Amino acid sequence: MTDPDNVVSVRDLRKTYGTATGLAGVTFDIRRGETFALLGPNGAGKSTTIEILEGYRDRTSGEASVLGVDPQHGGIDWKARLGIVLQNTGESGNVTVLEQLTHFAGYYRNPRPVGEVMEAVGLTSKAKTRIGNLSGGQRRRVDVALGIIGRPELLFLDEPTTGFDPEARRQFWELIDGLKADGTSILLTTHYLDEAAHLADRAAVINGGVIVDIGRIDELGGADARIPVVRWRERGALREERTTEPAALVAKLHTEHGGEPDGLEVIRPSLEDIYLDLVGASRIGTDPLDTASPDTDTTSAEEARA
Numbered sequence: 429m430t431d432p433d434n435v436v437s438v439r440d441l442r443k444t445y446g447t448a449t450g451l452a453g454v455t456f457d458i459r460r461g462e463t464f465a466l467l468g469p470n471g472a473g474k475s476t477t478i479e480i481l482e483g484y485r486d487r488t489s490g491e492a493s494v495l496g497v498d499p500q501h502g503g504i505d506w507k508a509r510l511g512i513v514l515q516n517t518g519e520s521g522n523v524t525v526l527e528q529l530t531h532f533a534g535y536y537r538n539p540r541p542v543g544e545v546m547e548a549v550g551l552t553s554k555a556k557t558r559i560g561n562l563s564g565g566q567r568r569r570v571d572v573a574l575g576i577i578g579r580p581e582l583l584f585l586d587e588p589t590t591g592f593d594p595e596a597r598r599q600f601w602e603l604i605d606g607l608k609a610d611g612t613s614i615l616l617t618t619h620y621l622d623e624a625a626h627l628a629d630r631a632a633v634i635n636g637g638v639i640v641d642i643g644r645i646d647e648l649g650g651a652d653a654r655i656p657v658v659r660w661r662e663r664g665a666l667r668e669e670r671t672t673e674p675a676a677l678v679a680k681l682h683t684e685h686g687g688e689p690d691g692l693e694v695i696r697p698s699l700e701d702i703y704l705d706l707v708g709a710s711r712i713g714t715d716p717l718d719t720a721s722p723d724t725d726t727t728s729a730e731e732a733r734a
């Protein structure tokens with residue numbers, strides 16, 4: 429459980445809220461220097477996991493170790509080794525960006541220089557602006573700045589780029605790439621799959637309080653999940669077939685149909701398709717013209733290969 433190569437280890441982590449289940453037995457490790465993403469729909473259990481690991485919530489049962497310490501008993505020295513960007517912070521609005529960062533830098537033994545942090549999060553021009561007068565996305569950057577100012581060994585980012593415009597998101601990714609290069613370990617939750625694909629080395633997909641898949645982003649769902657789907661219409665009904673040789677199937681259909689089949693598409697499942705499949709909300713296999721799609725003939729990957 430206390431492997432020094434792991435910054436986080438959880439085993440069979442469970443959390444109940446009265447009669448409601450937040451986590452129903454979650455197990456994973458995060459290795460030192462790794463960026464690990466927790467993905468899942470609203471209410472899946474991501475924040476519950478992250479808050480237990482930050483020491484803000486007690487678990488109901490199971491084991492947890494963060495930087496070698498049980499987060500339920502982590503002291504001030506342990507907290508100083510963590511950087512935390514919560515989902516909602518409600519930063520006080522009456523101080524300026526510079527004042528707030530300088531104040532927080534004072535809590536740490538070896539903080540990053542305030543000017544460097546403002547530059548990294550793109551807030552140098554807002555140094556003297558009161559936080560209450562910043563836009564939502566700019567306030568989120570203040571949250572991120574406060575999370576990294578103490579040079580954390582492990583950084584928790586709970587939906588860090590919600591409210592960012594696309595350019596700010598790209599800048600944020602560069603900032604995180606820099607932290608990763610410095611060896612910071614990161615636990616990230618995000619609803620943006622492109623963000624997870626860009627930043628994370630590995631991810632766990634969580635749904636209903638359990639992990640439904642875990643692994644490298646390009647391995648999630650398994651190899652079969654990446655098999656292309658050929659879709660067409662026959663007498664008005666949707667047909668689709670998974671095949672590793674879509675060109676051969678299209679050629680066969682072309683011959684059989686004496687020309688271009690109706691509504692022909694070759695779909696290569698995206699990370700979003702694979703994720704939606706894992707959380708039981710797949711779009712592949714549903715007829716875009718008729719969600720009930722009683723006539724749909726879906727062929728499984730196994731059948732397609734047979």
Ligand SMILES: Nc1ncnc2c1ncn2[C@@H]1O[C@H](COP(=O)(O)OP(=O)(O)OP(=O)(O)O)[C@@H](O)[C@H]1O
Binds near residue numbers: 445468469472
């Ligand atoms: N304080 C609480 N009291 C009761 N139930 C809670 C509480 N906090 C979370 N839950 C429940 O636990 C489950 C997991 O919630 P959690 O906030 O961890 O999900 P999440 O994956 O972070 O969702 P989101 O993406 O919306 O932030 C949900 O069913 C939620 O309703």
